[in-house]
Amino acid sequence: MDQQCSCEKCELKQLFFENVTENEMMSLCQNRIEKSYSIGEKIITEGNEITQFIYLKSGLVKLYRHTEDGKEQIMTIAKPFDFVSILSVFSDLKYNYSVKALEESVTCNIPIAEVKGLIRKNGRFATSIIEKMSAVSDKVIIEMLEIRRRNLRGRLALILLYFSNVIFKSNSFDLPISRKEIAEYIGMTTENVIRTLTEFRKDGILKIYGKTIEITDKKRLKLISRLG
Amino acid sequence: MDQQCSCEKCELKQLFFENVTENEMMSLCQNRIEKSYSIGEKIITEGNEITQFIYLKSGLVKLYRHTEDGKEQIMTIAKPFDFVSILSVFSDLKYNYSVKALEESVTCNIPIAEVKGLIRKNGRFATSIIEKMSAVSDKVIIEMLEIRRRNLRGRLALILLYFSNVIFKSNSFDLPISRKEIAEYIGMTTENVIRTLTEFRKDGILKIYGKTIEITDKKRLKLISRLG
DNA sequence: CGCGGCTTTGATGTTCATCAAGTAAAGTGG
DNA sequence: CCACTTTACTTGATGAACATCAAAGCCGCG
Numbered sequence: 001m002d003q004q005c006s007c008e009k010c011e012l013k014q015l016f017f018e019n020v021t022e023n024e025m026m027s028l029c030q031n032r033i034e035k036s037y038s039i040g041e042k043i044i045t046e047g048n049e050i051t052q053f054i055y056l057k058s059g060l061v062k063l064y065r066h067t068e069d070g071k072e073q074i075m076t077i078a079k080p081f082d083f084v085s086i087l088s089v090f091s092d093l094k095y096n097y098s099v100k101a102l103e104e105s106v107t108c109n110i111p112i113a114e115v116k117g118l119i120r121k122n123g124r125f126a127t128s129i130i131e132k133m134s135a136v137s138d139k140v141i142i143e144m145l146e147i148r149r150r151n152l153r154g155r156l157a158l159i160l161l162y163f164s165n166v167i168f169k170s171n172s173f174d175l176p177i178s179r180k181e182i183a184e185y186i187g188m189t190t191e192n193v194i195r196t197l198t199e200f201r202k203d204g205i206l207k208i209y210g211k212t213i214e215i216t217d218k219k220r221l222k223l224i225s226r227l228g
Numbered sequence: 229m230d231q232q233c234s235c236e237k238c239e240l241k242q243l244f245f246e247n248v249t250e251n252e253m254m255s256l257c258q259n260r261i262e263k264s265y266s267i268g269e270k271i272i273t274e275g276n277e278i279t280q281f282i283y284l285k286s287g288l289v290k291l292y293r294h295t296e297d298g299k300e301q302i303m304t305i306a307k308p309f310d311f312v313s314i315l316s317v318f319s320d321l322k323y324n325y326s327v328k329a330l331e332e333s334v335t336c337n338i339p340i341a342e343v344k345g346l347i348r349k350n351g352r353f354a355t356s357i358i359e360k361m362s363a364v365s366d367k368v369i370i371e372m373l374e375i376r377r378r379n380l381r382g383r384l385a386l387i388l389l390y391f392s393n394v395i396f397k398s399n400s401f402d403l404p405i406s407r408k409e410i411a412e413y414i415g416m417t418t419e420n421v422i423r424t425l426t427e428f429r430k431d432g433i434l435k436i437y438g439k440t441i442e443i444t445d446k447k448r449l450k451l452i453s454r455l456g
Numbered sequence: 457c458g459c460g461g462c463t464t465t466g467a468t469g470t471t472c473a474t475c476a477a478g479t480a481a482a483g484t485g486g
Numbered sequence: 487c488c489a490c491t492t493t494a495c496t497t498g499a500t501g502a503a504c505a506t507c508a509a510a511g512c513c514g515c516g
Contacts, residue, residue, distance in 0.1 A: 067377050068454065075369065087369065090355075091362035096370065119358065120351030127318075127347055130358060134319035137365030141303065141315065142324065144372050148415050149295050152504075178462065187376050189505055194464060210463095226296065380472070407495065417473055422496060438481090438495090 007032070012057060012108070015081060016132065019124030028118070033109045037101040043084070044099035050092065052109040056084045059105025060167065060176055063087070064184065065097040074185040076140045077102070077177070079167060083136045090116075102176040147186050150228050155186040156196050157225035160206075164215055172214040235260070240285060240336070243309060244360065247352030256346070261337045265329040271312070272327035278320065280337040284312045287333025288395065288404055291315070292412065293325040302413035304368045305330070305405070307395060311364045318344075318361075330404040375414050382456035383414040384424050385449050388434075392443055400442040 007013055007029045017025065037043055037059070044054065046065055061084060063075040075097060078084055084107065088096055119126045147155055159182065163173055175182075179197075183190045200206045205221050207214040215221060235241055235257045245253065265271055265287070272282065274293055289312060291303040303325060306312055316324055317340065347354045375383055387410065392399055403410075407425075411418045428434045433449050435442040443449060 065373065071377070073373050073377060075373065086362075088362055088366045090358045091360075091366060096366070116355065119354050123348030123351065123354065126351065126354035126358070127344065130318045130347065130354070130361065132319075133358065133361055133365075134314075134316055137361075137369070138316045138319060138324070141365070141368060141372070144369070144376075145293065145301050145303065148372075148376065149299070149301060179464095180462070190463080191465085191506085192504065198464080406493095408493095418494085419474085419496080420472065426496080 010057075010108075012055065012080070016055070016128055017125070019128060020118065020122060024118060024122065024125075028110060028114060031111055031114050035107050035109060037105045037107070039101055039103060041101050042098060043101060043105070043107060044095050044097070046095055046098040048095050050089055050095055051112055053089060053112050053115040054084050054107050054109050056080045056082070057106040057108050059101055060103040061099050061101050061105055062177065062181070062185075063097050063099055072184050073187075074177075074181060076143060077167070077185070082139070083132060086133050086136050087140075150225070152188050152192055152196055153199070153224050154226075154228035155188065156182070156193065156200070157221050159186055160213065160215065161218075161221060161225055163213075164218075171216075171218065172212070175211045175213055238285075238336075240283065240308070244283070244356060245353070247356060248346065248350060252346060252350065252353075256338060256342060259339055259342050263335050263337060265333045265335070267329055267331060269329050270326060271329060271333070271335060272323050272325070274323055274326040276323055278317055278323055279340055281317060281340050281343040282312050282335050282337050284308045284310070285334040285336050287329055288331040289327050289329055289333055290405065290409070290413075291325050291327055300412050301415075302405075302409060304371060305395070305413070310367070311360060314361050314364050315368075378453070379456040380416050380420055380424055381427070381452050382454075383416065384410070384421065384428070385453035387414055388441065388443065389446075389449060389453055391441075392446075399444075399446065400440070403439045403441055 007017070007025060017028065020028070034057070035043075043061060056078060058080055060077065060079050062077050063084070064072050065075065066072055076082075084099055089112065115129075119129060146158065150158060163175070164171055167173075167176075177185070179193045180190045183193045186193075197206065197208060200221075201208050203217075203220070205215070205217045205224075207216055235245070235253060245256065248256070262285070263271075271289060284306060286308055288305065288307050290305050291312070292300050293303065294300055304310075312327055312335065343357075347357060374386065378386060391401055391403070395401075395404070405413070407421045408418045411421045414421075425434065425436060428449075429436050431445075431448070433443070433445045433452075435444055
């Protein structure tokens, strides 16, 4: 095995492991497993035991859960640096949500005991994990409140802007989720997602080619997102 | 000053400070301030700087925030052990929500730097904080998803059961919040909260005397909560 | 090439917000 | 303590927003 651990070069090292000693890093590096997932593959299954601390190195994923009546609710869509396996990882023995890849994704998996040990031994590491957790749950909660307070047009406008500004950083992008999933994400029906998209198209706000969206009147979309 | 720190007797000590040494505890104890709040008093104001780590010793509080259009959204209702000042405390410099007392409440306030120091020095403490944080954000997120997936009747039934089973542990209790606040909590209008309450009363599910609620047909209320 | 899931549009009815208007309760200052 | 103001509560009427149901075209995949 190399003296130089391959994690040293990982662009996500600074995110969580900035304050980890060389020895600790070596141990992490030897115990970690990288996994690749193709579109639609499940990364985490609701109800399964939590054994790994998982974070997203690249790609895009959705966090979702099943309701009693068999439907799905999407909690959030996470990209790298947004954290995957943070919610409930430290408070529960089992996952109470599932995670699925929306794009080709790569995760880094570390045995949870290893991470817990590191938290106990290394205060700076503990601090950075706590800060990260705090930021992530905050983000999810605020996002959910922002969705809730809008009507359908506002909700759809909001997430289109989210894809455009935050995820893809472009006015033209391929929707990473189906119409049905958009509905599950923002709490409306598939039919109304489609109808509202069509409205936006007719109003000259969007161009739509299947999954490809081009935002042509962003100012107007922002207005709808603010006023509903 | 006493040798014996008064925090030693605090029933909440075990919750966060179980793993803290005697010296650390003395320091905490000297720097902490207990504060009392009467009904309606503000404990935390949105936008203010975060300087204290605040937890609820007794009482009941609401966490809420203002939307752009001047309305209020209640994020959750917290009781002791449910944590108050956990969301965003470690990731942000300012609060992005407010907290108000719904009942006579007492908080214990510790300078945030003190807690951060403790996290760095004491791994077991860091672990217990992380577990607590994880559990709290999980609770809030699941709660919000559960509210969202229901129709009005289901939402109202859900929170009535929440008050009855979780908060007051009785079929008869005084609502700690106004009709308007219920509306802000579960995302509906005040008028419809009232109308639905009246419906429940007419259906023989509840008795209502102002703020006092008595659940007379819990089985039925549970059914409504499940099926909407 | 046929099956199942996704997408689309239309018709219909329910659910819910909004507006209006009045009563009750609770806080406020003289 | 009473008049006054404000805030909370309540009911009804109306229309808009939204879900549901139905039917058909499309697409990818075994």
